[in-house]
Amino acid sequence: MRKKVLFIDSVHPVLFERLKNVGYNCIHAEDKNLDFIFDESSTVFGLVIRSRFYLDEEFLARFKNLRFIARAGSGLENIDQDYCLQNNIALFNSPEGNRNAVAEHALGLLLGIMNNIYIANNEIKEGFWNRESNRGEELKGKTVGIIGFGHNGRAFAEKLLAFGVSILAYDKYAAVPTENGIVNATLEMIYNQADVVSLHLPLTDETHYYADDAFFSQFSKPIYFINISRGKIVETSALVRAIQSRKIKASGLDVLEFEAQSFESLFNKEIPTPLLFLMNAPNVILTPHIAGWTQESNFLLSDVLADKILSYEFE
Numbered sequence: 001m002r003k004k005v006l007f008i009d010s011v012h013p014v015l016f017e018r019l020k021n022v023g024y025n026c027i028h029a030e031d032k033n034l035d036f037i038f039d040e041s042s043t044v045f046g047l048v049i050r051s052r053f054y055l056d057e058e059f060l061a062r063f064k065n066l067r068f069i070a071r072a073g074s075g076l077e078n079i080d081q082d083y084c085l086q087n088n089i090a091l092f093n094s095p096e097g098n099r100n101a102v103a104e105h106a107l108g109l110l111l112g113i114m115n116n117i118y119i120a121n122n123e124i125k126e127g128f129w130n131r132e133s134n135r136g137e138e139l140k141g142k143t144v145g146i147i148g149f150g151h152n153g154r155a156f157a158e159k160l161l162a163f164g165v166s167i168l169a170y171d172k173y174a175a176v177p178t179e180n181g182i183v184n185a186t187l188e189m190i191y192n193q194a195d196v197v198s199l200h201l202p203l204t205d206e207t208h209y210y211a212d213d214a215f216f217s218q219f220s221k222p223i224y225f226i227n228i229s230r231g232k233i234v235e236t237s238a239l240v241r242a243i244q245s246r247k248i249k250a251s252g253l254d255v256l257e258f259e260a261q262s263f264e265s266l267f268n269k270e271i272p273t274p275l276l277f278l279m280n281a282p283n284v285i286l287t288p289h290i291a292g293w294t295q296e297s298n299f300l301l302s303d304v305l306a307d308k309i310l311s312y313e314f315e
Contacts, residue, residue: 003045003067008037009052011072015302019046022310038062046070046309055079060089067314068092072301073292074151075230077203088315092308095151097301098292103155105291106198106228109252112285113224114139119282140164145190148200148229149176156198157182168194191218196226203230211235216242222249228291231255236274243281250283254291 002025007016010030020026024046029037034053041062048070053059055069057080066089069079074095084091112118115136123130142165146153149171157167161180168185169176176184183189190197197219201207211227211234225248227234236257242248258266258275266275266288278284292301 012302098297113250145194153200
């Protein structure tokens with residue numbers, strides 16, 4: 001019997017085709033409800049997902065023959081990783097597929113807030129030609145603190161090096177390569193020296209509300225602040241207070257604390273007060289969780305997953 005792979009979320013078709021071409025029985029279930037998915041569960045060998053469902057123990061226990069889960073993207077916070085480890089279920093993700101896209105987006109946000117591009121654009125469209133008030137700052141000579149130095153943090157550092165910055169990189173769990181002028185830094189060094197801070201962390205119990213009042217209070221000078229990782233890493237009310245107190249000069253955010261699990265909308269319920277502040281703050285640029293969402297990365301995220309699945313030796 002061919003191994004059944006259930007696609008329960010939308011991904012680029014290259015993954016479906018590559019698995020199908022080597023004999024997997026691939027089934028589209030992107031628009032199917034849980035009843036359909038659970039009816040198929042007893043014979044499913046693999047699941048393909050982005051973020052449509054939370055795959056907790058109750059969900060996964062129905063899949064008695066499940067051998068792998070492929071998550072198109074980097075974060076695995078919507079999957080019970082302990083259950084998978086205990087039950088010999090291989091987990092595949094694809095941060096390599098959108099690392100460049102995320103880095104380019106982070107750079108765009110940073111250049112946008114440092115040069116008042118968003119503010120100036122809106123003013124001109126409203127008929128105001130304000131040059132002096134929109135005088136920007138250059139990246140050259142600045143110190144950039146990168147917190148989290150996995151695929152996305154490294155890719156961002158690679159982009160920044162061309163701008164003549166000093167890079168202080170901190171990662172609690174991975175070694176930071178001290179090459180091309182990148183410094184393996186402590187948090188204290190970032191607190192004391194950084195002009196720019198960018199977060200590149202996974203969402204875990206440890207990183208939930210990582211950037212809170214205590215975090216922002218540590219910086220010795222006002223900073224530009226970027227978050228393109230996960231929204232709940234930043235306590236929004238604390239970020240608002242840091243902007244109001246001018247601890248933060250400006251901020252670029254691709255992710256927000258109030259996103260739904262599917263990332264699809266913030267506006268199906270009452271808008272929280274801290275979010276309203278960010279939406280109306282001229283020195284804040286917001287994008288709808290699209291840093292890794294380019295035409296190119298859409299293909300690469302699935303192509304990388306296909307490489308990993310097809311090269312894995314299942315017992």
